[in-house]
Amino acid sequence: MQIAILAHEKFPERAKTALGVLRYGDYDVAAVLDREQAGTRVHDHVPDVQDAPIVAGMADLEEPIDALLIGIAPIGGGFEGSWRPDVRAALEAGCDVISGLHYFLSEDEEFAALAAENDCELRDVREPRDDLTVSRGVADEVDAEVILTVGTDCSVGKMTATMELARDAREAGHDAAVIPTGQTGIVIEGWGTPVDRVVSDFTSGAVEGMILQKGDDHDYLFVEGQGTIVHPAYSAVTCGILHGAMADKLVLCHAAGREAIHGYESFPLASIESYVDRYESLADPVKPAKVAAGALNTHGIAADEDARRAIEEYAENLEAPATDVVRFGTEEVLEALL
Amino acid sequence: MQIAILAHEKFPERAKTALGVLRYGDYDVAAVLDREQAGTRVHDHVPDVQDAPIVAGMADLEEPIDALLIGIAPIGGGFEGSWRPDVRAALEAGCDVISGLHYFLSEDEEFAALAAENDCELRDVREPRDDLTVSRGVADEVDAEVILTVGTDCSVGKMTATMELARDAREAGHDAAVIPTGQTGIVIEGWGTPVDRVVSDFTSGAVEGMILQKGDDHDYLFVEGQGTIVHPAYSAVTCGILHGAMADKLVLCHAAGREAIHGYESFPLASIESYVDRYESLADPVKPAKVAAGALNTHGIAADEDARRAIEEYAENLEAPATDVVRFGTEEVLEALL
Numbered sequence: 001m002q003i004a005i006l007a008h009e010k011f012p013e014r015a016k017t018a019l020g021v022l023r024y025g026d027y028d029v030a031a032v033l034d035r036e037q038a039g040t041r042v043h044d045h046v047p048d049v050q051d052a053p054i055v056a057g058m059a060d061l062e063e064p065i066d067a068l069l070i071g072i073a074p075i076g077g078g079f080e081g082s083w084r085p086d087v088r089a090a091l092e093a094g095c096d097v098i099s100g101l102h103y104f105l106s107e108d109e110e111f112a113a114l115a116a117e118n119d120c121e122l123r124d125v126r127e128p129r130d131d132l133t134v135s136r137g138v139a140d141e142v143d144a145e146v147i148l149t150v151g152t153d154c155s156v157g158k159m160t161a162t163m164e165l166a167r168d169a170r171e172a173g174h175d176a177a178v179i180p181t182g183q184t185g186i187v188i189e190g191w192g193t194p195v196d197r198v199v200s201d202f203t204s205g206a207v208e209g210m211i212l213q214k215g216d217d218h219d220y221l222f223v224e225g226q227g228t229i230v231h232p233a234y235s236a237v238t239c240g241i242l243h244g245a246m247a248d249k250l251v252l253c254h255a256a257g258r259e260a261i262h263g264y265e266s267f268p269l270a271s272i273e274s275y276v277d278r279y280e281s282l283a284d285p286v287k288p289a290k291v292a293a294g295a296l297n298t299h300g301i302a303a304d305e306d307a308r309r310a311i312e313e314y315a316e317n318l319e320a321p322a323t324d325v326v327r328f329g330t331e332e333v334l335e336a337l338l
Numbered sequence: 339m340q341i342a343i344l345a346h347e348k349f350p351e352r353a354k355t356a357l358g359v360l361r362y363g364d365y366d367v368a369a370v371l372d373r374e375q376a377g378t379r380v381h382d383h384v385p386d387v388q389d390a391p392i393v394a395g396m397a398d399l400e401e402p403i404d405a406l407l408i409g410i411a412p413i414g415g416g417f418e419g420s421w422r423p424d425v426r427a428a429l430e431a432g433c434d435v436i437s438g439l440h441y442f443l444s445e446d447e448e449f450a451a452l453a454a455e456n457d458c459e460l461r462d463v464r465e466p467r468d469d470l471t472v473s474r475g476v477a478d479e480v481d482a483e484v485i486l487t488v489g490t491d492c493s494v495g496k497m498t499a500t501m502e503l504a505r506d507a508r509e510a511g512h513d514a515a516v517i518p519t520g521q522t523g524i525v526i527e528g529w530g531t532p533v534d535r536v537v538s539d540f541t542s543g544a545v546e547g548m549i550l551q552k553g554d555d556h557d558y559l560f561v562e563g564q565g566t567i568v569h570p571a572y573s574a575v576t577c578g579i580l581h582g583a584m585a586d587k588l589v590l591c592h593a594a595g596r597e598a599i600h601g602y603e604s605f606p607l608a609s610i611e612s613y614v615d616r617y618e619s620l621a622d623p624v625k626p627a628k629v630a631a632g633a634l635n636t637h638g639i640a641a642d643e644d645a646r647r648a649i650e651e652y653a654e655n656l657e658a659p660a661t662d663v664v665r666f667g668t669e670e671v672l673e674a675l676l
Contacts, residue, residue, distance in 0.1 A: 076472050077539070102539070134414050137570030137602050196539040201415070201440070203538045203574035230623040232475030235581045236541035239567070240574030264475050270623045278619055285568040285608045 003098075004061060005071035006033045006086055011054065012045045016155060017100060018071025020184035022049040024163045030065050031055045033086055048326070058089035067096040067123075073183060075263050077102025077126070087111060096121040100183020102197065125186045126194040128206065135204035139246040140287050142215025144177075147337055148247035149225040149295070150279050152269055154234065155262050156255040157325070158225045159184050161295035164325040165251070166222040168334055176220040179210045181241060185224045196226060196237045203240025211245060220338065223247065229278055232264050242279065246287035249337055250279055252318060255297040256310045272317035293333040294322030341436075342399060343409035344371045344424055349392065350383045354493060355438060356409025358522040360387040362501045368403050369393045371424055386664070396427035405434040405461075411521060413601050415440025415464070425449060434459040438521020440535065463524045464532040466544065473542035477584040478625050480553025482515075485675055486585035487563040487633070488617050490607055492572065493600050494593040495663070496563045497522050499633035502663040503589070504560040506672055514558040517548045519579060523562045534564060534575045541578025549583060558676065561585065567616055570602050580617065584625035587675055588617055590656060593635040594648045610655035631671040632660030 005022070007015035011034040022029060022042060029052040032042055038056035042049065055061060058068070068090035074080065079101055087105070090097055091114035097105055099122070105111045106122040115122050139146065147165070149158040162178055162185070169176035178185065180192030198206045207223065215221060223245045227234035252275060261267040270278075276291045283289045296314045298307035307324060315322035321336045323329070343360070345353035349372040360367060360380060367390040370380060376394035380387065393399060396406070406428035412418065417439055425443070428435055429452035435443055437460070443449045444460040453460050477484065485503070487496040500516055500523070507514035516523065518530030536544045545561065553559060561583045565572035590613060599605040608616075614629045621627045634652045636645035645662060653660035659674045661667070 102537075135571035137605060196537075198538055199440075199534075200536055200538040200541045200575050200578060201534040201572060204571050229577070230581070230620060232581055232584075232624050233473035233542050234539060235620075235624075236574040236578030237538050239577035240538060243568070243570055243573045246570075267475060267624060274619070278616075281612070281616055282568060282573075282620070286570050286573075286605060 001066045002028045002030050002063070003067045003069050004031045004033055004058070004065045005029060005069045006083060007071040008034055008083060009036050010034070010072045011037050015072045016159070017073060017184040017187065019046065019049065020159055020163070021069065021071065021187055022052070025188045030063050031061055032071070033057055058086045058093070065095055067098055069187065070097070070099040070101060073100060079103040079105070088114060091115055091118055091120055094118045094120050096123060098123045098125060098187060100126045100187060100194070102126060126183050126197045128193055128198045132193070132198055132202040132206050132209065134201060135208040135244050137286065139208045139211040139215070139244060142211055144215045144218045144221045146211060146221045146223060146245055146247045147249045147251060148223040148242065148245045149251045149253050150238070150242065151225060151228045152252070152254040152272070152275050153228050153258055153262050154231065156253045156258065157295055157297040158253045161251055161253050161325050162222045162224040163188065164330050165334060165337065168330040169220055169338060172334065174220055174338060175218045176222060177214050177218040179207070179214065179221050179223040181207065181224045181226055195241060196234070200236055203237060204244030207241050207244030229282065230270060231261060232267055239282070242283055243286045247283070247289045249292040250283070250289050251293045251295055251333070251337070252276060252279065252291045253295045253297070254314065255300070257300050272314065276318060291318055291320055293320050293336045294318045295325050295333065296322055298324040298327055339404045340366045340368050340401070341405045341407050342369045342371060342396070342403045343367060343407045344421060345409040346372050346421060347374050348372070348410045349375055353410045354497070355411060355522040355525065357384065357387065358497055358501070359407065359409065359525055360390070363526045368401050369399055370409070371395055396424045396431070403433055405436055407525065408435070408437040408439060411438060417441040417443070426452060429453055429456055429458055432456045432458050434461060436461045436463060436525060438464045438525060438532070440464060464521050464535045466531055466536045470531070470536055470540040470544050470547065472539060473546040473582050475624065477546045477549040477553070477582060480549055482553045482556045482559045484549060484553070484559045484561060484583055484585045485587045485589060486561040486580065486583045487589045487591050488576070488580065489563060489566045490590070490592040490610070490613050491566050491596055491600050492569065494591045494596065495633055495635040496591045499589055499591050499663050500560045500562040501526065502668050503672060503675065506668040507558055507676060510672065512558055512676060513556045514560060515552050515556040517545070517552065517559050517561040519545065519562045519564055533579060534572070538574055541575060542582030545579050545582030567620065568608060569599060570605055577620070580621055581624045585621070585627045587630040588621070588627050589631045589633055589671070589675070590614060590617065590629045591633045591635070592652065593638070595638050610652065614656060629656055629658055631658050631674045632656045633663050633671065634660055636662045636665055
């Protein structure tokens, strides 16, 4: 499927979904829409993902697309008015629009009318199934070993670590699958439940349901974690995933140099050791699990040597092997997990 | 308002909402419906709340009512088919029906038709407002001191402790209000957000919103907690409330003799000390708060002397004053909180 990805004013640093799709998705990306970066290419910013031209809007596409994908997710998940002309243009050209926003495009009157008129589809991937219920506390009964990524904050690389680890586990000959819990993971994998969008009482149950669905067909499940357990706004989702997944092992993800909660800068990050304690102590009465490895996002560190030193220090704090899964590969960490 | 309370086969032990309304509500209760206890009175089972006859069904009411209240909430929040005749009879008699179930009576075709026909209302108090959003992490900016009840499990007395503490604080001359987060609290207080029913991403935000709404009008806010932070199914809600409330002090609630998670008996309860550590360590990076007091439900202990001994041991484990707020009053505990 040929798509364009909308990432206005956010590419690449603040366009998590766009980057995830470029890196792991099975889509043919015709262009990225970012009016601030128009004229450059994806590879000018991020060399190790699928390349594509960056254009200012739908009018500048050089080839037809099947769908426009909203590749950014602002805090709160709202829809920004400045994106409206591109979504309108896509629908008028008969393209589907895929969105992971809290704001459901299918409930937008103008978009719904345009989609009906032009016989195309508004796919709100964050809309959860309606048969969800409370957890029964049985996710650990599946055959698969369950590995959950947890984090010190949002946007530290949990989705990336999940995808890299699962891919490399498969390449090493293991039968590994991803349990996607957020919009990017769901867009990449083509299925999943947006756990941050379910009724709060069903948070754990939504994760348990996915694990029961896949857990007897694979040897390993890599569960995409969300947020952080000490987030001022999103900790509920993190906690529900932790107890619903009943993981055997945890991978603690962190971004080197991150000092405060992203978007909540008055809340400094706690020490790495204290995160390990919190996650393990919280998991313990439901299903004991250790932080068996760490994934450090060293994107902000220029020199490999400095990145390696940061990873070494991180691993010492964790008392577990660690790496930057994108920069240095997953080998050492996978050894500790599989 | 004159009401009847439906509590079939569950009164009094498993009818938390019914008991809460009888104890703290501002309703005139004409009868409790429990087909297994029909012919007895509320005072035969619970002496220290509003008395009322217990009858087998709507047909046995001795006086007219304004509304039928669903006073039980099974795990999962479903509606049981055996309650249907009573709800039907209430609507046919022109009475409103008030429900805190996950299953919305207003979406039930038969009930909706009957309500329209008989000009009465189906009030689903668990249906959250639709203007909720994510937390901004600012609940601690209100003038009021915020006190949150937390628990070792569901159904250990968090709602009761919240109501008793707020009432006694008011009686002692303080300006104290309750922040209701669950169906019983909402029915009693006449307002509130059912936090277990909101979109999981908005869990903290729902609590923050209520605190911002009331926090500058009172000296103390008592926030009704939910679940427990290590629950296999409901921990997301607990964690979201903890971080959304940004409480100044915590009150740890526990039921004496409880050894496993209610309804999830394969999960033994952790030690009391470890609960204190978990709640404090989890609160810390968002807003430091100590477990400043304990509320022990000693309902299952016959002799006062034994109950006092259990409380003493509980207080030692907490390293904070504790009491059974219903059995022995709140005085000692309020001293530590206000």
